[in-house]
Amino acid sequence: YLPSMRTPTAMIVGLVLCPCGLLLTLTGTLAPSWRQVSLVPNQPVDLVLEQGIWDMCSERQSSHDRHCGQADELGYFEQMTVRVAQGLMPTSLVLTLLGLVVAALGVRCWQKEPWHLLAGIAGLVLLLSGLLSLVPASWYTHELWALPAPPGSTLVVGYSLVLSYLGSCLEILGGLALALSFHHCCKER
Numbered sequence: 001y002l003p004s005m006r007t008p009t010a011m012i013v014g015l016v017l018c019p020c021g022l023l024l025t026l027t028g029t030l031a032p033s034w035r036q037v038s039l040v041p042n043q044p045v046d047l048v049l050e051q052g053i054w055d056m057c058s059e060r061q062s063s064h065d066r067h068c069g070q071a072d073e074l075g076y077f078e079q080m081t082v083r084v085a086q087g088l089m090p091t092s093l094v095l096t097l098l099g100l101v102v103a104a105l106g107v108r109c110w111q112k113e114p115w116h117l118l119a120g121i122a123g124l125v126l127l128l129s130g131l132l133s134l135v136p137a138s139w140y141t142h143e144l145w146a147l148p149a150p151p152g153s154t155l156v157v158g159y160s161l162v163l164s165y166l167g168s169c170l171e172i173l174g175g176l177a178l179a180l181s182f183h184h185c186c187k188e189r
Contacts, residue, residue, distance in 0.1 A: 037049040
């Protein structure tokens, strides 16, 4: 009996989904468009305000003239939802990087056998990181219309929030796939 040199499919799935999730979550965290505010009274019709968790930008749709670093006159950044997102999103990113390092050590495609226990632990860390980024994205979506905005304006979900959701889901799925390595550990015992 010779051990297989192939990396288990679940590990490959985890190692593909989690970096994709990391990129989407990173983009969602940094880009200033968790919410778009349009049709602001006493402003040009083509003006769109983009609110993220770190910055606010205004853009004229007709000329694509964009200005970031807008003043927070309504106390948007003081809201608990935004402050929690400012804490949990970077924490999730750091945890994802840590999980990917541990996963790379556990999978070790250049060895005869991967370290299933280490890959399973990495899966749990990546699962946790996905949950940590899913919480602020979900909470922000729930509070989207309750957060301060100019009266009479139109609010819509921004692309950064969607990317954060997708990245979280990919990290959760990738973490679950890597956590399946625990099955092989238990089977060996």
